[in-house]
Amino acid sequence: MTLAACGGEDTSTEAGATPSATASAAADATTPAPAATSAPAAAAGASDKELCEAAKKAGDEVKQSILSAVQAGKEPSAKEILSEMESSLGAVTANAGDSEVAAALKKFQAENAKAAAASDPEAAGEAPAYEKAAADATAACKKVGVNY
Numbered sequence: 001m002t003l004a005a006c007g008g009e010d011t012s013t014e015a016g017a018t019p020s021a022t023a024s025a026a027a028d029a030t031t032p033a034p035a036a037t038s039a040p041a042a043a044a045g046a047s048d049k050e051l052c053e054a055a056k057k058a059g060d061e062v063k064q065s066i067l068s069a070v071q072a073g074k075e076p077s078a079k080e081i082l083s084e085m086e087s088s089l090g091a092v093t094a095n096a097g098d099s100e101v102a103a104a105l106k107k108f109q110a111e112n113a114k115a116a117a118a119s120d121p122e123a124a125g126e127a128p129a130y131e132k133a134a135a136d137a138t139a140a141c142k143k144v145g146v147n148y
Contacts, residue, residue: 046095046096047144048099048100048101048102048140048141048144049144049145049146051092051093051096051099051101051102051105052101052105052140052141052144052146052148053146054092055089055092055093055105055137055141055148056141056146056147056148058085058088058089058091058092059085059088059148061088062081062084062085062088065084066081077121078115078121078122078125079116079121081125082112082113082115082116082121082124082125083112083113083116085109085112086109086112086113086116089105089106089108089109089112090109092105093105093106093109100140100143101140101141101143101144103140104133104136104137104139104140104141105137105140107133107136107137108133108134108136108137110133111129111130111133111134112130114129114130115127115130
């Protein structure tokens with residue numbers, strides 16, 4: 001799974017898809033989820049650039065949460081990562097309009113929710129539909145000058 005749309009590069013291999021390259025959908029169900037992000041919800045009428053900046057901040061916070069968890073020896077599962085990203089994007093797009101950027105971010109949020117709910121979240125996070133939604137969000141934000 002790649003968080004490329006969150007400002008990272010896809011450096012995963014077939015052997016691994018999370019930052020430490022070993023998380024699996026079969027992670028211990030008792031592993032606590034990474035801390036919720038504090039990404040601010042974009043205000044109603046926020047510009048596309050503001051939406052992308054908020055989405056980038058949310059993605060950065062999710063990546064930091066993952067890194068902190070891994071450093072603490074508690075590697076989050078793919079389901080936890082996808083759920084956290086979906087929640088963060090939901091906060092950003094809650095009042096977003098119907099622009100190309102808003103639509104792309106909402107689609108990426110929906111793909112995160114779908115992947116998190118899948119029987120194999122890690123595989124779902126690597127599916128073509130997920131990858132396309134991530135790429136579309138990245139491209140839409142680049143058009144407004146934000147490297148998301």
